[in-house]
Amino acid sequence: MMRAGLMLRKLGVLVGWVAGMWVSGVGECAGDQVIRVGLTYGQAPGSVAISGKGDWRARKFREKLDGTARITAGRGELVLEIEDRHGGVGPWIEFGAADERKALKLDGRRYLGRLRVELADGGGLKVINTVGVEDYVRGVVPNEMFAHSEAFKVQAVVARTYALYVRDIEKKHEAEGFDICTTGHCQVYRGVDSQMESSDRAVRATEGEVLTYGGRPIFSAYHANAGGMTQWVDEAWPGSVRRDFPYLRAVASPYDAEARKLRGYEWCYRWKRRVKGREIEERLRARGKRVGDVRALLVRKRTSTGRVGEMEVVGTKGRARLGTPAEVKRAVRTPSANFEVAGGGGRFELTGWGRGHGVGMSQHGALGMAKAGYKYQDILGHFYWGVSLTEGYGGSRSRALRAPELRMKKAEVAPIMVPKGRS
Ligand SMILES: [Zn+2]
DSSP, rough: OOOHHHHHHHHHHHHHTTSSSSTTTOOOSSSSEEEEEEEEOOOOOOOEEEEESSEEETOOOOOOOOOOOEEEEEESSEEEEEEEEEEESSSSEEESSTOOOOEEEEEEEESSSSSEEEOOOSSSEEEEEEHHHHHHHTTHHHHHSOOOOHHHHHHHHHHHHHIIIIIIIIOOTTTGGGSSEEEETOOOOOGGGGOOHHHHHHHHHHOOOOEETTTEEEOOESSSSSSSBOOOHHSBTBOOOGGSTTOOOOOOGGGGGGGGTTTTTTGTTTEEEEEEEEHHHHHHHHHOOOOOSSSEEEEEEOTTTTOOEEEEEESSSSSEEOOOHHHHHHHHHHHSSOOEEEEEETEEEEEOOOOOBSEEEEEHHHHHHHHTTTHHHHHHHSSSTTOOEGGGGGGEEEOOOOOOOHHHHHHSSOOOOOOOOOO
16 A cells, blocks of 8 residues: 555656657557457456557557556546556556557457556446457457368458458447457457467458458358258347348258367267256246246257257246247257257256357358368358458458358268257
């Protein structure tokens, strides 16, 4: 704890310091394409530490910074501590490096672009990384795809497209003051530390390329493994309208079997789960549904690709209806909604295919196709129907993609979906 006199003197130093100007160019990102990434989405740390190398500064400040800046959430404003200075700096502060290739460190993790710290609404801090779209994509691709040069290109285009869609069209994080988060809710981004030379090459090779439909970036939904066939958008998410997303339709994904060769992911293609009725009962109770001891899981409806679209949980005290594939997955806790049920009396065995919602691109399927020699444009054309690959972030040369003829032999094709209507 700092003594009051000392604190005031240091605060005085800081106030004079704040009066300076943001040096033009510091922390600016190349080109117009930037994205604001919410690094602390779902958490609100009480304090963070930021440091840089070479010439790095805080917006509002004139001088170069040295050492580590510790920013703490105070009463109605941020408190900044750096070297021997300490004081309040208002509701936000933003840091940047003069050389855009130099990263800043936030609590030990490195990020390109600028770091802005704000007071979060419910207390604590919010940190937003404003970064060039290409550098953002470099920080996503290695987290979302297995190492393979062509599969990395597929993921680079999909991740870039998704970022633009969320930023410009869906705007799902706009109210929070940023464009995209770093979790599975949007896509996983870890800044500089996850970058690889091979994934960076794929990002450069596809620079500015996005998938468009009707001249606009598409909702490039993707998931881990389709279990042999992808899913119609409106069947996965009732309430969404098929004609709004004509490119998100069910297509065969025989190369999903590739998962069998991926260490740690072998189970993603075909899986078995034992589930206790008591676990389902507890999850339903947490959502305000009381069914008592679970006696039966009845599949009431399957989607056209065989996924459980509606399920009834029958218990000793009542019944609960799970009305969407997502609700079914949540309550029964399965990797996908594509499964069959066996057993009863409180113990169930579920056998299923795939992992994730099944809409758009299957990542394991895309990897399998890449290994089989398909080019990234063909893989994208296979999973997203009728789209174009457009340069310049959607504003430049465009060419229609077509689904290639799949070469996989019949015998190797996945024992796909459960026939419609079977339970
Ligand atoms: Zn998000």
